[in-house]
Amino acid sequence: MQTSLDCLVCFVRQARATGLLSTDNPVARRRIIEEAGRFLATVDPQQSPPENAVALYQMFSSVLRTEDPFARVKQESNELALSMLAEMEKRIVSAPDPLRAAIRVAIGGNIIDYAAQHVFDVAETMNACFDQEFVLDDYTALQQVMADTAPNTNLLYLCDNCGEIVFDSLLIGQLRKHGCRVTAAVRDRPIINDATLEDARVTGLDRVCPVISNGTGCPGTPLAHCSEEFRQHFEAADIIISKGMGNYETLSEVKAPIFFLFTIKCSEVARHVTECKQLPANSLQGTGEMVLMRQAG
DSSP states (O other): OOOOHHHHHHHHHHHHHHHHHHOOOHHHHHHHHHHHHHHHTTOOTTSOHHHHHHHHHHHHHHHHTOSOTTHHHHHHHHHHHHHHHHHHHHHHHTSSSHHHHHHHHHHHGGGOOTTTOSOOOHHHHHHHGGGOOEEEEOHHHHHHHHHHHTTSEEEEEEOOBTTHHHHHHHHHHHHHHTTEEEEEEEBSSOOTTBOBHHHHHHHTGGGTSOEEEOSOOSSSOOGGGSOHHHHHHHHHOSEEEEESHHHHHHHTTOOSSEEEEEEEOOHHHHHHHHHHTTOOTTOSOSSSEEEEEEOOO
């Protein structure tokens, strides 16, 4: 997925939100906006939005003089999700189809996204996700691939955000019960509120399955810049679960056994999905819709 004009507007919104979340200093907030304006002239429209965003967030870190401007909200997200973990697990195991329920919970957790949006109610979203239908639903296809590759399905799980990874752990647990050998991948270093190896340790994800870094500080999975270790896991996977819009934006053109799981929070992603799946125009609203989508082609 390439970077559009609407993405440029979103980059400026992200600059404003980062300033509000990260500092009380009005001078620093203004400088972030000014530097974001200069950044727009350097954006490569042929690259995906997450790839372009790397330089933007490096600039934020430089202005704010911190490697991790979102450290506080990341910690809060992890703590909030952990406080909900037992209740979500209880509802999953009591559901008629625990695997499908766990997918709903994992996608519901994708609401915790400080790049695409900055005001959301996690508790309300997680309670509602059990009754929300998928706007695209390739669950049967996922079940079929799992059956075809059993009994030792090699599954690579691409994580996205802090907090969200707590709910991912519940889906990974269900996938393991279905015979999948799961490896989870997180970002190599802090960017926005994306999860890193440290977050995997804090939330206990590393006690659910092996966790590796993808080798990048990009809020997505740009394969050309990922580590050799990660690419080997990617190539060897029977199934790849890709969480979140950033992973979708960087992998939407990659031919691989990918199933994209995310909440749509952006009209440009909604448009791209509509075109890829050859859906009727305006069939996706562009916000709040849950997607379980097999890679096209």
